[in-house]
Amino acid sequence: MKTFLVLGAGTAGTMIARKMAAHLDAREWKVVLVDKDEKHYYQPGFLFLPFGMYRAQDVIQPKRKFIPEKVEFIISGIERIEPDASRVKLTNGRTITYDHMVVATGVDIHPEETEGMLDGGWRTNVFDFYTFEGATALGKFLEKWQGGRMVVNVVENPIKCPVAPLELLFLADWWFTKRGMRNKVELVYATPLSGAFTKPIAADALGAMLKRKNIHVEPDFNIGMVDAGSNVIRSWDEREIPYDLLVTVPTNMGAEVIGRSGMGDEMNFVAVDKHTLQSQKWENVWVMGDANNIPTSKAGAVIHFQQETVVKNLLAHIAGKPITHKFDGHASCYIESGFNKGVLIDFNYDQEPLPGKYPLPVVGPFTLLGETTINHWGKLAFKTLYWNMMLQGIEVPLPNDFSMAGKKPTSSKSPAPQF
Amino acid sequence: MTDLVNVALNAEGFMIDPNQWTKELAEILARQEGIDVLTPEHWQIIDFCRTTGLANGKAPTLRQITVGTGISIKDLFALYPKGPAKKVAKIAGLGKPEGCV
Numbered sequence: 001m002k003t004f005l006v007l008g009a010g011t012a013g014t015m016i017a018r019k020m021a022a023h024l025d026a027r028e029w030k031v032v033l034v035d036k037d038e039k040h041y042y043q044p045g046f047l048f049l050p051f052g053m054y055r056a057q058d059v060i061q062p063k064r065k066f067i068p069e070k071v072e073f074i075i076s077g078i079e080r081i082e083p084d085a086s087r088v089k090l091t092n093g094r095t096i097t098y099d100h101m102v103v104a105t106g107v108d109i110h111p112e113e114t115e116g117m118l119d120g121g122w123r124t125n126v127f128d129f130y131t132f133e134g135a136t137a138l139g140k141f142l143e144k145w146q147g148g149r150m151v152v153n154v155v156e157n158p159i160k161c162p163v164a165p166l167e168l169l170f171l172a173d174w175w176f177t178k179r180g181m182r183n184k185v186e187l188v189y190a191t192p193l194s195g196a197f198t199k200p201i202a203a204d205a206l207g208a209m210l211k212r213k214n215i216h217v218e219p220d221f222n223i224g225m226v227d228a229g230s231n232v233i234r235s236w237d238e239r240e241i242p243y244d245l246l247v248t249v250p251t252n253m254g255a256e257v258i259g260r261s262g263m264g265d266e267m268n269f270v271a272v273d274k275h276t277l278q279s280q281k282w283e284n285v286w287v288m289g290d291a292n293n294i295p296t297s298k299a300g301a302v303i304h305f306q307q308e309t310v311v312k313n314l315l316a317h318i319a320g321k322p323i324t325h326k327f328d329g330h331a332s333c334y335i336e337s338g339f340n341k342g343v344l345i346d347f348n349y350d351q352e353p354l355p356g357k358y359p360l361p362v363v364g365p366f367t368l369l370g371e372t373t374i375n376h377w378g379k380l381a382f383k384t385l386y387w388n389m390m391l392q393g394i395e396v397p398l399p400n401d402f403s404m405a406g407k408k409p410t411s412s413k414s415p416a417p418q419f
Numbered sequence: 420m421t422d423l424v425n426v427a428l429n430a431e432g433f434m435i436d437p438n439q440w441t442k443e444l445a446e447i448l449a450r451q452e453g454i455d456v457l458t459p460e461h462w463q464i465i466d467f468c469r470t471t472g473l474a475n476g477k478a479p480t481l482r483q484i485t486v487g488t489g490i491s492i493k494d495l496f497a498l499y500p501k502g503p504a505k506k507v508a509k510i511a512g513l514g515k516p517e518g519c520v
């Protein structure tokens with residue numbers, strides 16, 4: 001019997017384990033899936049928790065519900081991965097030897113990486129919203145808050161879902177307006193980037209939205225420390241921003257087990273071929289989702305787009321055939337912008353986000369880089385799509401490959417560097 | 420090549436072709452960034468970024484520079500005020516450090 005092992009039963013691991021179990025001959029292959037946690041979190045929903053739009057039951061479901069019987073699901077921590085020996089040691093004492101492995105251990109936040117972040121203020125007036133606990137605690141705080149200066153800070157990049165901090169600000173602007181206290185709240189976005197987003201055309205569009213909503217941007221802000229005693233964040237170049245409420249996106253890093261096992265870079269991301277997602281070092285190891293180092297957004301939608309490539313390549317590789325499918329870095333993000341509106345961006349490795357319509361030219365129905373109500377419904381529909389289609393192996397009717405159809409090329413300000 | 424006339428830059432002032440880069444260009448680009456003299460410490464960082472940048476196809480992030488050179492973030496900011504990763508990438512003729520996509 002051969003073993004197909006999947007590490008991590010989050011978005012990517014759950015999807016690929018199901019697909020591979022459906023494709024591989026059960027008389028020859030056993031598919032094993034390991035995760036330390038019984039709960040599956042719908043992380044995009046964390047954004048809505050602080051504003052009472054979602055509750056726990058919207059974002060948490062038992063992992064087992066999404067794992068077919070054909071897959072052996074083991075609940076245990078992963079102690080160590082030994083890719084040279086094709087072997088994994090679990091914290092429950094078991095050792096698994098695999099023929100092929102997909103690593104999908106995701107990304108976690110590391111507030112301890114920033115001096116002072118965990119001192120005093122943590123979850124008192126300093127919150128993250130990248131965990132269920134953080135987003136829930138922030139919601140409790142906001143219920144009672146009388147106003148003041150709310151600072152949203154990204155510590156360093158990359159982070160998963162890079163537009164989430166902007167969405168939190170847009171929603172905060174809407175929520176405080178709705179409660180009649182927007183005039184008592186100052187909103188500040190302190191980012192290490194030089195603008196609202198990495199890619200220039202989207203950065204301009206999103207920057208204009210921030211301005212319109214009276215959200216102040218402090219660009220090039222690389223945080224050095226949180227001074228919880230005086231409620232100030234300080235950058236390495238000695239700039240200070242006082243806050244009454246600090247919402248932080250702490251350093252995002254790949255799983256610690258990646259670091260312990262010597263498989264990752266300085267952020268515990270595993271190097272892969274960006275078109276095939278196969279490890280650059282071990283030919284029977286593939287890395288999906290947030291855990292790898294590909295230069296596109298770390299997002300659930302990206303996992304959906306990359307899945308077909310990985311399945312086809314894995315099956316070809318197992319059959320001893322050449323790997324021919326290539327993932328293009330396709331990413332698509334709905335950006336919730338408050339007041340029941342949303343913005344959509346769609347891009348890939350080579351093409352930055354452009355204005356236009358998606359997925360079909362002219363008719364859309366979604367508008368790229370423009371604020372519309374239907375984009376907002378797209379964002380909310382993503383939850384249903386996620387729980388009922390993506391995780392259950394039902395085809396989502398969106399093209400995997402990035403397409404220029406419907407997009408309006410503006411003269412790009414920054415052509416990709418030619419290496 | 421000792422001036423920027425024939426060098427292709429993008430709107431943000433990053434060189435488009437890292438192969439056009441020379442040490443003389445680095446001096447010119449540094450002056451534009453407000454660094455008048457490139458000391459050996461400056462060069463240590465530029466050399467590191469050139470090597471890893473060309474190997475990986477992208478300019479290193481602040482964390483990669485501090486881990487890779489052993490120079491503290493504080494000292495990196497002293498050498499390249501405001502945004503060390505971005506400044507060095509510009510001076511080293513690499514694209515903008517992406518970090519976030």
Ligand SMILES: Cc1cc2nc3c(=O)[nH]c(=O)nc-3n(C[C@H](O)[C@H](O)[C@H](O)COP(=O)(O)OP(=O)(O)OC[C@H]3O[C@@H](n4cnc5c(N)ncnc54)[C@H](O)[C@@H]3O)c2cc1C
Pocket residue numbers: 007008009010011012013034035036037042043044045046047076077078079104105106107129130131160161164255256257288289290291298299300301302303333334
């Ligand atoms: C606030 C927020 C908003 C977001 N919004 C969007 C959005 O609008 N659209 C979108 O597409 N994406 C969004 N995302 C991103 C999306 O949720 C992630 O990209 C996606 O869930 C990543 O899937 P993954 O399988 O790579 O990792 P995960 O789903 O995080 O799964 C990793 C799994 O590995 C397990 N694991 C790790 N280490 C170990 C170990 N040592 N032992 C055992 N198990 C281990 C974990 O328990 C976990 O279950 C958002 C994320 C956040 C935080």
